[in-house]
Amino acid sequence: MKLVWCLFLLISVQNVVSSQPVSKIMQMGRNPDVRVLLLKSNRPETILLPAGSEVKTGIETRTVNPATECKILPQDGQFVFTAGAFSVTIPDSLIILVPGQEGLKVNGEWYRGNLLLYPEAGSSVLLVNSVSLENYLQSVIPAEIGQGRKKPDLEAVKVQSIAARTFTYSKLLSKRQGDNRYDLLPTVMDQAYFGIKSENNAYRLAISETRGMVGVYGSELIEALYHSTCGGLTENSEDVWGGKTVPYLRSVYCGDDTSAFCSSSPFYYWERHVEMKTFWPVFHRQLVKVSDRETPVSGWKDQYLKNFGITGRDSSGRVTGIHLETETGNSAELKGDYSRWLFPDSTGKILPSVWFDFTTEKQGSVISSLHFKGKGYGHGVGICQWGAVGMSRRGYTFDQIFRFYYRGARIVKVY
Secondary structure, three states: OEEEOOOOHHHHHOOOOOOOOOHHHHOOOOOOEEEEEEEOOOOOEEEEEEEEEEOOOOOEOOOOOOOOOEEEEEEEEEEEEEEEEEEEEOOOOOEEEOEEEEEEEEEEEEOOOOOEEEEOOEEEEEEEEEEHHHHHHHHHHHHHHHHOOOOHHHHHHHHHHHHHHHHHHHHOOOOOOOOOOOOOOOOOOOOOOHHHHOOOOHHHHHHHOOEEEEEOOOEEEOOOOOEEEEOEEEEEEEHOOOOOOOOOOOOOOOOOOOOOOOOOOOOOOEEEEEHHHHHHHHHHHHHHHOOOOOOOOOHHOOOOOOOOEEEEEOOOOEEEEEEEEEOOOOEEEHHHHHHHHHOOOOOOOOOOOOEEEEEEEOOOOEEEEEEEEEOOOOOOEEEEEHHHHHHHHHHOOOOHHHHHHHHHHEEEEOO
């Protein structure tokens, strides 16, 4: 049977958000709070609160003195919050206000800001960190662009700050589908956020020097996309996700007359070897994940691949589709980014990019191994982070780097 999967990655999967008028930012005030979902738990959780913290239930407010280790405990289909002698069943929401910048400890990690608790019909409780935008960025920027950046790299840190701030504002102005109790996830599905542990004093100046700056095109916030390594050429947004042409998300050569700006990235070139006969259970599991629900790929469980081929490339050379055929004749075509997900390594990391070639070895009629050679890491659209670092080291300023990757866009200061 011939199965054709024509599902391209939707823009929302890669965190592309609709443009928003800059005027809406002014209505939110300076340095607004950001709500980050830390975890969704159905198990006992421990929170360490500093002295002076206030616990608000909607009916009463209790002050925590001294610093107290608090518990969230599932009990009879509900969740109970305890702080010393104080104990209360969590109502629709419970707000914990933390004084100053002392921070609170959740699930073993320290965070700035406050904590919001939302029970879900007795099955789980959401722990949401409410933190000011600029404090949020103090954690996000090192996590996204990498620790250990030195003075020559700081113009790239500034660009990352502007992009991450712009992305965050777009999320704040957009209604999250399915759950409006938080704005962002703490992972690369939105932006990596690890609380205080990822903050870096060396980055504080670079972040503060871009305080309140966002990227705009015309009168709207840009879709501030970025990725690790483009491999020397960024992507047009429509080549990755389809849809309309975005004028500032154009493919650009990431380099000058001497070399690519991102050539120092460990993923400028990469390789991965896959032994299919031992890897097959993982491959099949991933195949089920990326297929649509009507695709009977479970029937492929005991069948090995006979053919694996590339069906198309875009103008940059990245793969736009692959063809699979099993030894019994079942076949499928996967479009877009899905081919990356079929070959995770032992830690679960998918192929770094879809800019690859491969060779195969066979035993009889079936493929025994695949060897990939590729370039870049990530979707390739917008700012190449390693490219921005390379430009910073060659003396480019943050506004020059910004305009290089976001063609026709500009930076404005909203507070």
